Amino acid sequence: MSSSPIQTLPFFQVDAFAPKPFSGNPAAVFLCDETLTNEQYLNIAGEMYLPETTFLRPLYDENIREEDKNWQTASLFEVRWFMIKEETNLCGHATLAAAHVVFEEIKSIHSKVTFRTRSGDLLIKKEDFEGEKDFIKMQFPVEKSFESKEIDTDLLKYLGISKQKINSTIYYPQKQTWILELENREELESLEPNFEALVQHKYQFPVKKVGVTTKGSTDKTKNYDFTSRCFCPWIGINEDALSAVSHGLFAKYWQTKLHKSDFFAYQASARGGEIHLQLLEENQVLLIGKGITTLEGNARI
Numbered sequence: 001m002s003s004s005p006i007q008t009l010p011f012f013q014v015d016a017f018a019p020k021p022f023s024g025n026p027a028a029v030f031l032c033d034e035t036l037t038n039e040q041y042l043n044i045a046g047e048m049y050l051p052e053t054t055f056l057r058p059l060y061d062e063n064i065r066e067e068d069k070n071w072q073t074a075s076l077f078e079v080r081w082f083m084i085k086e087e088t089n090l091c092g093h094a095t096l097a098a099a100h101v102v103f104e105e106i107k108s109i110h111s112k113v114t115f116r117t118r119s120g121d122l123l124i125k126k127e128d129f130e131g132e133k134d135f136i137k138m139q140f141p142v143e144k145s146f147e148s149k150e151i152d153t154d155l156l157k158y159l160g161i162s163k164q165k166i167n168s169t170i171y172y173p174q175k176q177t178w179i180l181e182l183e184n185r186e187e188l189e190s191l192e193p194n195f196e197a198l199v200q201h202k203y204q205f206p207v208k209k210v211g212v213t214t215k216g217s218t219d220k221t222k223n224y225d226f227t228s229r230c231f232c233p234w235i236g237i238n239e240d241a242l243s244a245v246s247h248g249l250f251a252k253y254w255q256t257k258l259h260k261s262d263f264f265a266y267q268a269s270a271r272g273g274e275i276h277l278q279l280l281e282e283n284q285v286l287l288i289g290k291g292i293t294t295l296e297g298n299a300r301i
Contacts, residue, residue, distance in 0.1 A: 017273040185227050211243070
């Protein structure tokens with residue numbers, strides 16, 4: 001009885017936007033020379049059981065000679081992101097993890113590459129930043145359309161917000177995301193949401209994520225502009241370790257309050273993570289951070 005040959009895929013697990021190992025947001029990055037089936041992508045992502053699993057494949061110009069095609073010389077990559085049960089269109093921390101693998105593990109000869117995704121091409125750079133070497137800079141779109149709305153009282157209750165002062169609330173309809181500003185970091189860090197109740201309840205406006213934020217630092221040794229937590233049990237993640245895409249929304253929120261466009265932010269999840277942001281023109285944001293490789297190996301499919 002014949003059996004199909006076993007194919008091996010090298011992978012790295014990377015903590016993205018991590019100030020130290022085993023912090024930030026983890027993502028697996030698989031190196032694929034060929035396209036896999038959707039079933040294979042999903043099976044691997046389910047096996048890894050991480051917030052996101054990234055599949056990276058080099059793309060070459062048809063004029064390049066075969067002997068010149070390799071991972072180190074490629075400057076264009078197809079990138080696909082998968083959660084445990086579905087493919088996603090855009091993911092910030094998993095993109096940084098993939099960029100970290102390209103620059104630090106594959107040892108690309110380039111300091112600038114392009115990731116081709118279902119959301120369009122993303123420009124990725126490795127550059128010095130504020131006197132430190134080898135930061136990754138990623139230019140992402142940021143949602144511009146938001147509405148000032150009163151938030152559902154039941155949503156607040158299930159988030160664990162009752163007596164805390166809420167400075168303001170805004171709603172991004174395209175992202176189905178709420179942003180709430182609390183008065184201080186102690187109230188932010190003490191929140192204990194009822195995730196089951198959050199998911200089961202029906203709200204006036206559809207919800208996929210709630211970002212709760214407050215001005216200032218959670219760490220006296222670092223001068224963060226704002227601190228946040230992100231709750232998204234509606235998409236299968238109770239609390240995001242660090243949501244890079246959501247930080248684009250946080251930056252838009254704090255731009256008018258702090259009268260600035262450059263930020264250093266901290267996400268006060270259990271793992272903790274930090275990110276630099278620069279709001280650009282034409283509804284773009286520069287996400288800046290580093291990754292740390294914690295695992296590497298080979299998958300058999």
